[in-house]
Amino acid sequence: MLQLDNVVIRQQDFSLRANWSVNAGRKVAIIGPSGGGKSTLLAAIAGFVAVSDGRIIADSRDITALPPGARPISLLFQDHNLFAHLSLGDNVALGLSPRLKLSPDQWRKVSESLATVGLEGMEARKPATLSGGQQSRAALARILLMSRPVVLMDEPFSALGPAMKAEMLDLVMKTLGQTKATLLMVTHDPNDAIRLGDQTILLDDGVANAPVDTQTLFADPPAALKAYLG
Amino acid sequence: MLRVAGFTAAGLLALLTLGTLVVVALHAGGTARLIVSDWAAIRFTLTQAVVSAVLSVGIAIPMARALSRRQFVGRGLLITLLGAPFILPVIVAVLGLLAVFGRTGILNQFLGFWGAAPISIYGFSGVVLAHVFFNLPLATRLILQGWGRVPAERFRLAAQLGMGSSAIFRHLEWPMLRTVVPGILVTVFLLCLTSFAVALTLGGGPKATTVELAIYQALRFDFDLPKAALLAMAQFGLCAIAAFVAWSVARPEVRDIALDRPVDRWDSAALSARLGDFLVLSLGAAFLILPLAMISLNGLPHLLDLPQSVFSAAIRSVIVALSAAGLTVFLGLPLAFTIIRSRRVGGLIEASAYLALAASPMVMGTGLFLLLFAWINPAEIALPLTALVNATLSLPFCLRAILPAIRTVEGRYGRLAQSMGVTGFGYFRLILWPNIRPAVGFSAGLTAALSMGDLGVVALFADPDQATLPLVLYRLMSAYKIGAASGAGLLLLGLSLGLFWIFDRGGRLNAAT
Numbered sequence: 187m188l189q190l191d192n193v194v195i196r197q198q199d200f201s202l203r204a205n206w207s208v209n210a211g212r213k214v215a216i217i218g219p220s221g222g223g224k225s226t227l228l229a230a231i232a233g234f235v236a237v238s239d240g241r242i243i244a245d246s247r248d249i250t251a252l253p254p255g256a257r258p259i260s261l262l263f264q265d266h267n268l269f270a271h272l273s274l275g276d277n278v279a280l281g282l283s284p285r286l287k288l289s290p291d292q293w294r295k296v297s298e299s300l301a302t303v304g305l306e307g308m309e310a311r312k313p314a315t316l317s318g319g320q321q322s323r324a325a326l327a328r329i330l331l332m333s334r335p336v337v338l339m340d341e342p343f344s345a346l347g348p349a350m351k352a353e354m355l356d357l358v359m360k361t362l363g364q365t366k367a368t369l370l371m372v373t374h375d376p377n378d379a380i381r382l383g384d385q386t387i388l389l390d391d392g393v394a395n396a397p398v399d400t401q402t403l404f405a406d407p408p409a410a411l412k413a414y415l416g
Numbered sequence: 417m418l419r420v421a422g423f424t425a426a427g428l429l430a431l432l433t434l435g436t437l438v439v440v441a442l443h444a445g446g447t448a449r450l451i452v453s454d455w456a457a458i459r460f461t462l463t464q465a466v467v468s469a470v471l472s473v474g475i476a477i478p479m480a481r482a483l484s485r486r487q488f489v490g491r492g493l494l495i496t497l498l499g500a501p502f503i504l505p506v507i508v509a510v511l512g513l514l515a516v517f518g519r520t521g522i523l524n525q526f527l528g529f530w531g532a533a534p535i536s537i538y539g540f541s542g543v544v545l546a547h548v549f550f551n552l553p554l555a556t557r558l559i560l561q562g563w564g565r566v567p568a569e570r571f572r573l574a575a576q577l578g579m580g581s582s583a584i585f586r587h588l589e590w591p592m593l594r595t596v597v598p599g600i601l602v603t604v605f606l607l608c609l610t611s612f613a614v615a616l617t618l619g620g621g622p623k624a625t626t627v628e629l630a631i632y633q634a635l636r637f638d639f640d641l642p643k644a645a646l647l648a649m650a651q652f653g654l655c656a657i658a659a660f661v662a663w664s665v666a667r668p669e670v671r672d673i674a675l676d677r678p679v680d681r682w683d684s685a686a687l688s689a690r691l692g693d694f695l696v697l698s699l700g701a702a703f704l705i706l707p708l709a710m711i712s713l714n715g716l717p718h719l720l721d722l723p724q725s726v727f728s729a730a731i732r733s734v735i736v737a738l739s740a741a742g743l744t745v746f747l748g749l750p751l752a753f754t755i756i757r758s759r760r761v762g763g764l765i766e767a768s769a770y771l772a773l774a775a776s777p778m779v780m781g782t783g784l785f786l787l788l789f790a791w792i793n794p795a796e797i798a799l800p801l802t803a804l805v806n807a808t809l810s811l812p813f814c815l816r817a818i819l820p821a822i823r824t825v826e827g828r829y830g831r832l833a834q835s836m837g838v839t840g841f842g843y844f845r846l847i848l849w850p851n852i853r854p855a856v857g858f859s860a861g862l863t864a865a866l867s868m869g870d871l872g873v874v875a876l877f878a879d880p881d882q883a884t885l886p887l888v889l890y891r892l893m894s895a896y897k898i899g900a901a902s903g904a905g906l907l908l909l910g911l912s913l914g915l916f917w918i919f920d921r922g923g924r925l926n927a928a929t
Contacts, residue, residue, distance in 0.1 A: 234831055255837030266828045271850040284838035286846060332836070 188231070188336050188368050190394075193240035195223070195230050202227060205240075206396035208385070210335065213359065213369040214397050215379035218389025219414055224372040227394055228338045231370070233257050245335045255284070260332045262339040267325035268313040274300065274324050275309030281332040299331040300324070302361055319350045323357070330361055337362060339371040355381045376415060380404065422754025425747040426765045432808045433768070433775045436783020440648045443786050448642035450650065453622055457630040458650060460619075464540060464626070465608035468547035469601050475548070476555035476600075477593065479700045482693035483556070484563035494701055495560070498553035501704070503862060503916050504909070505869025506550075506613035507886045511893065511905040512707025513537065513546055513618075515714055522710070542618035543626075547611065551604045553704060558603075562596035563589075581689060602662040609658055610651075610776040613871040617890065627651045631778040632876060635785060645786065648779040655776055708909075715906025718899045726888055726904045730911060733868055733885040736803045737915055740867035741860040743807035748814045748859060752822055755815075766815070777872035780805050785876065798877035802884070806867035814859035821855035822848065857923015861916040868912040885911070 189207035202223040208214055216224050229235040231242060233254035241250045245258040260281070268277045279288050279296045288296070300308060303323040313321055322343055329337055339358075343351040355378060362369055370387075373379060379386045385397040390410035407415065450458075483495065501509065517523050517537045524534040537545060566588055574584050612628040619625060625633075627647055634644040755762040784801060788794050794801065825848055833839070833847050871886040878887060885908050892901040 232831075232835060234834075254831070254834040255839060257835075259835070261832070261835045263832065267832065269829060269832075269847060272846070280836055280838060280846070284833075284836055284846075285842040 187244070187246070188370070189241075189243040190231075191241040191243060193230070193242060194238045195226055195235060196238040197226065197235070200226075201238075201392055202389075202394060203392060204394035206387075206394075207243075208368055208370070208397055210368055211366045212397070213362070213382045213384040214371070214387055215382050215385070215400065216370060216372045216387045216389065216394070217374070217376060217379055217411075217414070218394075220374070222389040223392070223394070224389055225340055227389070228261075228340050228370065228372055231336075232259055232261055232338055257336075258334050259336045259338060260329045260334040262325055262329060262337070262342045264341045265345060267328075268321055270313055272312075273309060274305065274311050274313065274316075277313065277324060278328045278331055281328040295331060299327040302330060303327045303357060318346055319354065322346065322354050326354075326358065326361065330365070333365060333367070335367055337367050337369045339369065341372055341374065344374070351378075352381065359383075376404070419754065419758070421750035422758070422765075425751040426754065426768070428747065429751070429808060429811065430768065432780060432784075432805070436780050436787065437652060439783045439786045440645045440652070440779060443642055443645035444649045445642075448640070448646045450646060453625075454630060454647060454650075456622060457625045457627050457647075458654070460540075460624060461609060461626045461628075461654065464543050464547070465605050465611075468544050468551065468608045469605040471544065472548050472551040472555045472604050473559075473597060473601050475700070476552055476559050477597070478692070478696045479552070479556045480559035480563060481589070482696045483560055486693050486697070488697075494697075495557070497701075497704060498557050500708075500913070501550045501553045503865035503869075503912060504550075505871070505886055505912050506546075507617065507871050507889050507893075508711060508869065508905045508909045508912075509549060509707065510546060510614065510617045511889070511901060512711045513542075513549060515710035515902075516706050517542075517545065522706075538618055539621075539624045540619075543611070543614055543624060546614045546618055547604075547608045549703070549707065551607060552700070554607075555600050555604055556700070558600050559593070559596060562592050566592055581686070598665045599662065602658065602665050606655070606658045606662055609654055610778075612778060612875075613886075616871070616875070617893065627654070628776060628778045628872075631782055635782060635876060641786065644782050648776075648782045651776050652779050655779075711902065711905050711909055714898075714902035715904075715909075718903030719906055722900060722903045722907065725883075726885070726892075726900070726907065729883050729885045729888040730907060732799060732882065733908075734911060734915070736799050736806075736870075736874075736884060737864040737868040737911075739800070739803040740807040740810070741864040741915075741919065743803060744810050744814050744863040745856055745860055747807065748811055748818055749856070751811070752815060752818045755819065756822055756826060766819075775809065777805060777809060777870075778876065780808070781873045781876045794877050795879045795882075798874060798879070798882060799884070801877055802870060802874045803867060805873045806870050807863060810859075810863040810866050813862055817855040817859050817862075818852060821852040825851045854920075854923045857919050857921070860923070861919030864919055865912045865916040868915055869908065 187207060187210050190204040193204045195202045195204075200223065204227065216227065218224055226235060230237050231244075233249070233252060237250060241248055243249065247258070249257045249259075268274075269280075272280075275293075275296055276286060278299055279286055279293070282288055282292050282295070297306075297309060300306060303326050305320060305323055305327065308316075308320075308324075313324070316324065342358075343354045346354060358369070359382065369382075371378065371382065379400050382400070384400060386400040386403050387397045388395045388403070388408070388411055390408075403411065483491070514537065515521055517535070519534065519536070521537075527534060536542075570588055571584075574588060579587065610628060611626055612632065615624065615626040615629040616632070619629065627650060631644050631647045631651065634640045634647060751765065755766045758765075781801075784805070785794050788797075829847055833843050838847060869886055870884070871890060874884050874887055875890075878884065880891075883891070885904065889901055889904045889908060892904060
């Protein structure tokens with residue numbers, strides 16, 4: 187479970203409030219206008235931006251003051267998810283051991299994880315030799331391997347074409363769906379939210395609203411969502 | 417841990433730059449006064465620096481333009497060669513210039529054949545000639561980058577509008593030059609201001625003495641400590657003003673962008689333009705290559721029968737160079753981290769590290785001399801001092817290579833690594849080091865080459881029995897042992913370039929980027 191308890195994020199003349207919780211295993215889209223604070227919200231949950239007020243609770247622990255690496259959270263950025271100088275195997279293995287000291291058993295898990303996302307036997311390849319879609323898959327393999335209870339994605343596949351993006355979203359649902367991980371995904375594309383098919387958080391006027399059922403939300407959009415959808 | 421190392425490095429740097437300065441200032445009081453010959457040295461220093469800077473940049477502009485718009489076989493090689501004088505030992509370059517422009521050089525032989533009066537390379541013209549040799553290539557590279565920064569679309573637009581060469585110069589090239597040239601002028605001026613070895617070998621006498629040379633003479637020959645300190649203060653004043661101007665005008669960045677291929681443009685097909693470019697490029701290339709070729713040609717026959725003293729000096733020089741390279745890396749890396757990680761004092765440390773650019777070897781050497789000679793004979797630790805001072809003087813250049821490399825890695829992977837808990841030494845070993853290794857290798861190579869060729873601090877301190885290779889070479893030249901000098905020069909040239917190549921290559925080998 188992920189809970190934002192009266193959280194306030196302040197940056198210069200910008201502020202964002204959030205007071206809600208997401209149950210374990212939910213797959214939640216975060217949508218809202220550009221500059222509305224979608225990425226800032228994720229950065230605060232991940233620990234890159236300090237909250238001015240309130241508490242963040244994940245996995246029944248207060249993580250508000252924890253450094254990013256100590257939070258039960260894994261992250262997928264829009265790009266630069268892979269270290270260009272490390273092989274795919276090492277890139278994924280970093281998810282298990284930040285010093286790359288793995289047991290043979292753990293290395294086997296790295297290979298399994300790569301196979302899960304359709305990159306079987308590509309351990310030795312360098313990221314530059316992969317297509318954009320394959321790079322996204324490798325990054326997803328690491329997230330699966332880390333198997334942290336909360337997964338955050340910041341416009342993860344927006345550099346990919348529509349068909350590839352849909353494929354990646356399906357892969358995310360298929361693989362993460364089998365775990366009990368909670369997913370929060372920032373997107374600017376309403377179709378992504380619909381494709382995730384679970385809940386949506388709407389950011390509007392400095393407030394991150396509580397997650398609601400995506401279908402219900404889009405069936406009868408509030409004024410803010412109408413304005414965003416155009 | 418890293419933070420402690422960073423602040424220690426910053427402290428050491430401050431001690432060497434500002435600390436030595438304070439010592440110098442304390443000794444500069446008292447009875448010493450600047451006399452006529454001292455003012456002459458100050459005037460000469462300023463005049464030659466201005467003339468050298470204007471000539472270097474003035475010739476560099478047409479050369480850079482020709483390079484920017486011509487494609488020819490050997491273009492890449494020529495651009496690489498333009499980087500060579502920066503790491504060339506000054507004494508070797510002087511040797512090469514003497515072989516071309518000296519009394520018995522090929523130019524005077526040529527002139528004599530036609531019955532013309534021989535030219536003399538000693539004095540003002542010789543000092544300026546050597547400075548142009550060093551700084552013309554540097555200025556050309558920097559200005560060439562300026563041309564590379566003009567967007568290709570501009571030249572397409574100009575072609576579409578039917579602009580000729582003069583219109584393109586007015587609308588595209590002149591605005592670019594106006595932003596780029598002032599910074600380069602001041603940089604070259606600054607480099608010529610602290611010139612010592614050139615003045616020592618080609619200048620000298622009341623008419624052609626720089627302040628650096630005057631400090632050396634006051635300390636080494638007259639043992640007039642207050643006078644040396646006073647001259648050091650004067651030199652610091654000149655450098656500080658020039659450095660301040662350089663800092664406020666612009667800081668040319670040493671970066672390899674857009675050098676690899678010429679700009680596409682449509683105005684340069686005219687015969688006169690092509691002829692002009694050809695002339696500029698061949699003369700420039702000859703000016704650069706001939707002295708180097710002469711060193712190789714004259715030195716090769718003597719390489720095998722060099723006196724034993726030359727080889728032992730070479731070994732000492734290599735040790736000094738390697739120590740300096742190691743020191744720079746061990747000082748530079750923690751320093752770079754502290755600059756990036758510590759928000760409060762990072763900027764301050766960065767600024768003061770660049771201050772070392774304005775620090776003159778002689779001022780630093782004088783300060784160290786004054787600081788140490790009460791306890792120990794500085795000659796006994798001449799070689800460690802040489803390594804230390806050279807490492808410090810190289811730091812600004814090294815930081816310019818290392819800082820951007822670290823910033824790129826931090827910007828790209830910092831958050832990702834943090835989110836996975838890859839921190840501390842693991843972050844350094846797995847993420848940072850593979851990406852910054854080329855920059856570190858380059859820095860170490862640069863420092864090694866610069867210290868290998870140093871003829872400044874070491875001349876101030878060293879005894880004959882522990883001379884480095886450049887010092888031995890200088891003594892051979894002074895004794896007119898031209899054959900042995902040529903051989904030693906070639907050896908020094910090979911060692912300097914070789915050290916740079918090994919480090920630079922080692923950094924890039926199998927590197928991530």
